[in-house]
Amino acid sequence: DAPRTNRRRVLLKLSGEAFGGGSLGVNPDVVQGIAAQIADAAKDVEIAIVVGGGNFFRGAELSQRGMDRGRADYMGMLGTVMNALALQDFLEQAGAATRVQSAIQMTQVAEPYIPLRAERHMEKGRVVIFGAGAGLPYFSTDTVAAQRALEIGAAEVLVAKNGVDGVYTADPKKDPTATRIDDITYQEALVRGLKIVDATAFSLCMDNAMPMLVFGMEGDAIARAIRGERLGTVVHG
Numbered sequence: 001d002a003p004r005t006n007r008r009r010v011l012l013k014l015s016g017e018a019f020g021g022g023s024l025g026v027n028p029d030v031v032q033g034i035a036a037q038i039a040d041a042a043k044d045v046e047i048a049i050v051v052g053g054g055n056f057f058r059g060a061e062l063s064q065r066g067m068d069r070g071r072a073d074y075m076g077m078l079g080t081v082m083n084a085l086a087l088q089d090f091l092e093q094a095g096a097a098t099r100v101q102s103a104i105q106m107t108q109v110a111e112p113y114i115p116l117r118a119e120r121h122m123e124k125g126r127v128v129i130f131g132a133g134a135g136l137p138y139f140s141t142d143t144v145a146a147q148r149a150l151e152i153g154a155a156e157v158l159v160a161k162n163g164v165d166g167v168y169t170a171d172p173k174k175d176p177t178a179t180r181i182d183d184i185t186y187q188e189a190l191v192r193g194l195k196i197v198d199a200t201a202f203s204l205c206m207d208n209a210m211p212m213l214v215f216g217m218e219g220d221a222i223a224r225a226i227r228g229e230r231l232g233t234v235v236h237g
Ligand code: UDP
Pocket: 014, 015, 016, 017, 051, 052, 053, 054, 055, 057, 058, 059, 060, 072, 073, 074, 075, 076, 077, 080, 132, 133, 134, 135, 136, 137, 138, 139, 140, 141, 142, 144
């Protein structure tokens, strides 16, 4: 649904790496810094957040080491719920009202995923955090970010990255000649195999004309992106 308020509404994707500050688990100082920015921007913008879980488990990696893929993916999804709760805590400390919705039912810690209720929370000024991905193995939280953005009528998907500040012509960690792209279509990103966001997420956004901003989370970039500043790379239809 489109927002019933005249405020801007966005879907922010935070990868698990953002929570761990590069290592396993949750780094409270890092999460506090992110939460402070989101709480401030939430005074003017309706914000929903999809959290990743790569700081705990990635299903594909565990299955390469012998685990059943579906079970490993559920472990991955449960990791995202821990990130959701950590973010909720620091957001509340920073003065924001929040709700966590989980795609896997666990009613003691989170509401179930109910999109219309999520929209109602945002209209009331609450930040909504979506945990447990889609609740489905073989999906990524990038894809869930695209899907939730569509379902709740967000203006765009904001993909905050750790250690890279946009879409590059090649992986800048591997290819020193890689340059940053300011603006690219989904079609081109897919054809060129630019994997900074997974292909399923790109194609879902392409098919539904949902714009995406891919940017680095240094400094106060998260707050600026939420408020509509064009940082990093714009990906569009
Ligand atoms: N996952 C899943 N289904 C989903 C979302 C996530 O199975 O809808 C699992 C998957 O194993 C994934 C893990 O949860 O590797 C953590 O999510 P993701 O890798 O997307 O986190 P990020 O890379 O953003 O930290």
